[in-house]
Amino acid sequence: MNLEEPNELPSSNDDKMASAVEMNRIETEQEKKSNIIVFRLGEEEYGLHIDQIKEVVITPRITKVPLTPSYVKGVANIRGNILAIIDLEDKFSLNRTISETSGYTLVVESHEYNMAILVKDVPNTLSVADTDIDYSPSVVADMQGEHDYINGIIKIDDRLIILIDIFKIITKEDLKPVIGA
Amino acid sequence: MKEEELKQIFLAEAQDSFEELNRLFTQLEKNHSDREATEAIFRIIHTIKGNAAAMGFEDVASIGHLLEDIFSEIRKGKIILTSMVFNDLFKAIDKLGEMIVGIKEDKKVPYKGLRAKLKVILRNLKGEIEFEATQGGESSEEKDQALDEILSQKKELSEEHKEEILASEQPVPIGVPLAEEFKEESSDKKSKITFSDFVQVPVSKLDTLLNLVGELAIEKDRIIAQGASIGATNEYTRLYRITSDLQYSVMGVRLVQVGALFHKFHRIVRDVATLEGKKVNLQLEGTEIEIDRNVLQIISDSMIHLVRNAVSHGIESPEERIKKGKNPEGTILLRASSDKEYVIIEVIDDGNGVNVEKVRKKVLEKGLATHDALSTLSDDDIVKFIFEPGFSSVDNVTSVSGRGVGMDVVKKAVDAVGGKINTKTELGKGTTFSLSLPSSMAVKSALLFVINETEYAIPLSFTEAVISVKKSEIHKVGNGLVTSHLEETISVMFLRDIFECKEPDDLTAPHLLHRSFDEIDDHESKINIVVVSVDNRMIGFVVDRLLQQKEIIEKPLGKPVENARFISGATILGNGNVCLVLDANDISEFLFKPVFATV
Numbered sequence: 001m002n003l004e005e006p007n008e009l010p011s012s013n014d015d016k017m018a019s020a021v022e023m024n025r026i027e028t029e030q031e032k033k034s035n036i037i038v039f040r041l042g043e044e045e046y047g048l049h050i051d052q053i054k055e056v057v058i059t060p061r062i063t064k065v066p067l068t069p070s071y072v073k074g075v076a077n078i079r080g081n082i083l084a085i086i087d088l089e090d091k092f093s094l095n096r097t098i099s100e101t102s103g104y105t106l107v108v109e110s111h112e113y114n115m116a117i118l119v120k121d122v123p124n125t126l127s128v129a130d131t132d133i134d135y136s137p138s139v140v141a142d143m144q145g146e147h148d149y150i151n152g153i154i155k156i157d158d159r160l161i162i163l164i165d166i167f168k169i170i171t172k173e174d175l176k177p178v179i180g181a
Numbered sequence: 182m183k184e185e186e187l188k189q190i191f192l193a194e195a196q197d198s199f200e201e202l203n204r205l206f207t208q209l210e211k212n213h214s215d216r217e218a219t220e221a222i223f224r225i226i227h228t229i230k231g232n233a234a235a236m237g238f239e240d241v242a243s244i245g246h247l248l249e250d251i252f253s254e255i256r257k258g259k260i261i262l263t264s265m266v267f268n269d270l271f272k273a274i275d276k277l278g279e280m281i282v283g284i285k286e287d288k289k290v291p292y293k294g295l296r297a298k299l300k301v302i303l304r305n306l307k308g309e310i311e312f313e314a315t316q317g318g319e320s321s322e323e324k325d326q327a328l329d330e331i332l333s334q335k336k337e338l339s340e341e342h343k344e345e346i347l348a349s350e351q352p353v354p355i356g357v358p359l360a361e362e363f364k365e366e367s368s369d370k371k372s373k374i375t376f377s378d379f380v381q382v383p384v385s386k387l388d389t390l391l392n393l394v395g396e397l398a399i400e401k402d403r404i405i406a407q408g409a410s411i412g413a414t415n416e417y418t419r420l421y422r423i424t425s426d427l428q429y430s431v432m433g434v435r436l437v438q439v440g441a442l443f444h445k446f447h448r449i450v451r452d453v454a455t456l457e458g459k460k461v462n463l464q465l466e467g468t469e470i471e472i473d474r475n476v477l478q479i480i481s482d483s484m485i486h487l488v489r490n491a492v493s494h495g496i497e498s499p500e501e502r503i504k505k506g507k508n509p510e511g512t513i514l515l516r517a518s519s520d521k522e523y524v525i526i527e528v529i530d531d532g533n534g535v536n537v538e539k540v541r542k543k544v545l546e547k548g549l550a551t552h553d554a555l556s557t558l559s560d561d562d563i564v565k566f567i568f569e570p571g572f573s574s575v576d577n578v579t580s581v582s583g584r585g586v587g588m589d590v591v592k593k594a595v596d597a598v599g600g601k602i603n604t605k606t607e608l609g610k611g612t613t614f615s616l617s618l619p620s621s622m623a624v625k626s627a628l629l630f631v632i633n634e635t636e637y638a639i640p641l642s643f644t645e646a647v648i649s650v651k652k653s654e655i656h657k658v659g660n661g662l663v664t665s666h667l668e669e670t671i672s673v674m675f676l677r678d679i680f681e682c683k684e685p686d687d688l689t690a691p692h693l694l695h696r697s698f699d700e701i702d703d704h705e706s707k708i709n710i711v712v713v714s715v716d717n718r719m720i721g722f723v724v725d726r727l728l729q730q731k732e733i734i735e736k737p738l739g740k741p742v743e744n745a746r747f748i749s750g751a752t753i754l755g756n757g758n759v760c761l762v763l764d765a766n767d768i769s770e771f772l773f774k775p776v777f778a779t780v
Contacts, residue, residue: 063635063759065738066680067688067746075738075761077753080396084742114739170741 032130036154037106038161039123042094047126047154047161054109056122059085062100073100073118078107084115091169108166117166126161128154133163188284191236193379195281198225202274206267213262223252229277240292241280247299248273254303269302384474387435394431395734395753397424402755432621435475439517439526440468442477446488450513453492460499460510461492467517472524473621476598480526480618483591487528487614488513490588495532495612505609507531519620522642523600527615535564535606547572564604565716568592596766599625599640599735599749625735627752627762629728630711632677636760638733638752639722643713643765647727653704661694661772664721666712671719672772673710676763679747679771688771697723715769722763735762747771 035050062074062085071091075082085105089096098118106123107116135152149168154161202225209218230245248270255262276295283290401424405417443465454461496502496511503509514529537560544550544566555563566572567588595602600618619625619642627638628647648666655664655673662673675697682688701708710721733752738745749764 061758063751063761064680065742065745065748065761067682067685068742070683072742075742075751075759077757077759080392080753082736082738082751082753082759084739086741112740115741 033127034130034133036126036128036161036163037123038126039106039119040097040121041089041092041119042097044094045159045161046088047163048106048166049163050125052108052110052166054107056119057105057107057116059100059103059105059118076105076116078105078116081114083107084113086115086117086170088117088169110167113167113170115170126154126156128156132156188236189378191232191238192281192285194232195229195241195284196376198229199274199278199281201225202277206271206274209262210264210267213264219252219256223249223256226252238280238284240290241277241284243296244273244277244280244292244299247296247303248277251299251303266302269298273299384435387431391431391435391734392736394424394428395736398428398732398734399753399755399757403757406755428624432473432624435473435621436471437474437477438468439470439472439477439524440465442481442484443468443515443517446484446515449485449488450492453489454496457493458498459492459496461496462510462512464512464514465516466514470517470519470524471620472517472618476524476600476618476620479598480594480600480616483594483616484526484528486588486591488515491528491530491532491612491614495530495534497533520617522620522625523617524620525615525617527613529611529613531611534608534610534612535567535604536608537563537606540564540566543572544569561604562717564606567604568602596764597749599642601642624732626730627733627735628711628730629754629760630709630724631726631728632680632724634725636728636754636758637676637724637763638731638760639711639713639763639765640735641730643715645712645714645719648710648712648721649707650710651704652698652701652706652708655698655708657695657698660692662698664710666710666719666721669719671712671721673721673723674768674772675723676768679768685746713765715765718769718773720765720769720772722768733760733762 036047037050037053038045038047040046057078060076060078062076064074065072065084068074071087073085073087076085085100087098087100088094089098098120100118104119104122105116106119133152133154149165151163151165154163202222205218205222205225209215209222212218226245226248230242230249233239233241233245251270273295276290276292280290280292282288401417401420405421408417446465447463450461450463491513492511496513497505497507499509502511512531514527516525516527516529518525518527540563541555544555544563545552549566549569549572550558568591569589572588592602595616595618598618600616603615603617604612605615606612626641628641628644629636629638631637646666650664655662662675663670664673665671674694678694678696679688682690682693687693709724709727711724711727712719712721714720735750735752737743737750738748747764747768748761749767750762751759752762754760
């Protein structure tokens with residue numbers, strides 16, 4: 001599974017690239033707009049690239065799986081597929097606003113992962129010019145240290161949206177408890 | 182029946198190869214030095230030849246053989262293709278196509294003329310008698326033709342060429358009246374497009390189909406259950422039948438013959454035997470037994486491991502065998518047989534067998550069990566230790582096997598498909614590993630029960646009995662619990678104790694397995710226990726409520742929970758809920774793990 005953004009384009013302005021080697025994965029041409037799915041976690045707004053998301057469904061009944069990290073709420077049946085349900089508020093240690101019995105679930109589109117993430121409300125889509133996304137590593141790097149799942153920060157009007165890469169959230173570290181001794 | 186099926190598969194493959202050859206030849210005609218195309222042509226012809234020879238289609242094999250000769254020369258760069266030869270090559274390919282159709286329709290196609298022709302070409306080319314580029318004009322024109330045009334144009338060209346070929350070939354004496362035969366050929370040659378009777382489908386598509394059928398089966402259950410409550414069962418018999426038929430048809434599509442895997446071992450055995458300086462004869466039995474393609478894929482690595490092990494550790498060197506009065510050539514038998522829902526695959530060698538004493542020593546060395554524990558075990562049980570992680574009974578690591586990884590991986594793979602592995606060994610006589618594998622991964626019978634208001638399933642292949650005992654009949658022994666069932670002492674565990682753990686470390690908490698037991702106050706209260714048997718060990722799982730016995734379609738859990746402990750997969754119930762399927766092997770491993778036992 002390629003963890004990089006599928007819409008990556010070869011960029012011509014090399015000098016600009018050089019400064020942000022790590023974070024320029026989704027850097028595209030200046031005029032290019034990205035569609036971002038925006039949802040609330042705790043008091044913050046988070047965004048995902050639209051092509052990481054398959055659909056939004058009403059949260060189905062969740063079956064707990066023993067000995068998984070607490071942010072893995074369990075597994076659920078979504079259109080005949082069994083998907084792991086992830087609670088990012090738990091994962092990011094944010095204020096809990098999401099309920100498991102009401103609310104919605106974002107199904108993540110991936111060949112590698114079978115998972116979905118809990119959200120409170122139906123998310124919005126937002127078309128963002130790439131110039132509005134701040135990819136600079138200085139903003140991102142010191143946010144979590146070892147984690148690089150934050151792709152960038154989107155600033156539009158008064159809003160601040162944290163753009164994350166869903167596939168980088170689940171790391172090997174996190175899976176240790178799952179894999180067990 | 183089997184023969185017929187093989188023929189069908191051969192024909193389908195040959196048809197594909199034929200089309201591929203046509204494509205490659207046109208490509209090669211445009212660019213004579215296209216090495217890739219040459220290589221591909223050689224490979225395909227080689228395969229056709231081999232397959233045809235194996236099937237006993239002498240005509241195809243003989244033409245294939247000649248073409249192979251020609252292309253082997255071209256490949257080596259010994260001869261150079263000229264435009265003129267192509268017409269004959271195309272003719273040869275067409276003939277090959279006709280022959281394939283001929284086999285299908287059970288019709289003989291004359292081919293002797295062509296064979297002679299190819300021989301001539303080969304001889305001419307080899308003798309470095311390059312054809313004069315007299316046809317240069319035509320061929321360059323031909324080069325520019327689009328793919329399809331070449332095919333139709335060829336017919337006309339062949340008329341002209343025939344004379345020229347005959348003229349140019351005068352010096353070579355040929356015993357066959359070429360002209361007549363070629364004339365006859367060209368007259369009944371039709372530009373017919375044939376389609377294969379087989380469709381190649383990616384497995385992922387079948388998986389999707391099976392998923393859908395699984396959903397349908399679940400819906401069917403739901404509707405029938407609803408219907409039963411209003412007393413309308415008969416209404417649904419047709420629905421029931423059709424969905425069942427559909428389900429079994431889809432499952433049938435996924436079945437492949439074990440031979441697909443077995444035949445690959447000729448080479449593996451040969452290679453390992455050569456490396457080890459041993460003589461080994463591989464025998465196959467029951468290659469026509471059918472098994473789910475995914476099961477076969479998952480266990481294929483394990484099979485390779487078992488077979489390599491058998492050659493490397495099982496079979497003795499020829500000298501040693503002669504000393505023992507055995508045939509210097511060892512035998513490895515791969516045998517498949519079917520037993521109800523299961524396919525038994527055995528790897529049997531007539532080598533030295535497993536030395537139980539050595540295993541016993543190793544187990545102690547590695548600290549896999551205590552001396553006392555070992556002394557109570559039978560030889561058969563001790564042999565099972567070879568499947569423990571980190572165990573390897575061979576002192577020297579060879580390039581073939583013996584790195585101490587492997588046998589545990591074999592067991593894991595077999596466990597993963599819900600199978601069992603048994604070992605029978607006799608010192609000096611040989612070893613038999615028998616894998617009992619589900620013939621279809623799709624559907625298995627399972628027992629459903631409830632713990633903590635959550636449904637769980639356990640495959641019926643593990644369950645022995647369902648019993649109900651009073652609390653007073655369960656006793657604390659060490660950190661665990663035991664009760665007796667049919668005069669036998671069995672371990673008992675409250676699954677909720679381990680399922681409520683948050684961290685893996687919690688699993689080693691003292692008296693973990695006593696928690697739920699201690700919460701029960703009434704000594705007379707009945708406790709439901711599902712008795713399962715894993716590796717000949719009996720474990721009783723305490724359940725809150727038993728539901729039903731049901732055919733389930735187990736799906737593996739995907740990332741990020743694919744390695745969840747104690748769970749082998751999940752299934753979707755009629756009510757739409759996800760029901761986890763317990764991994765009895767893993768639970769047993771946990772329960773009897775030395776680490777835990779010594780806490």
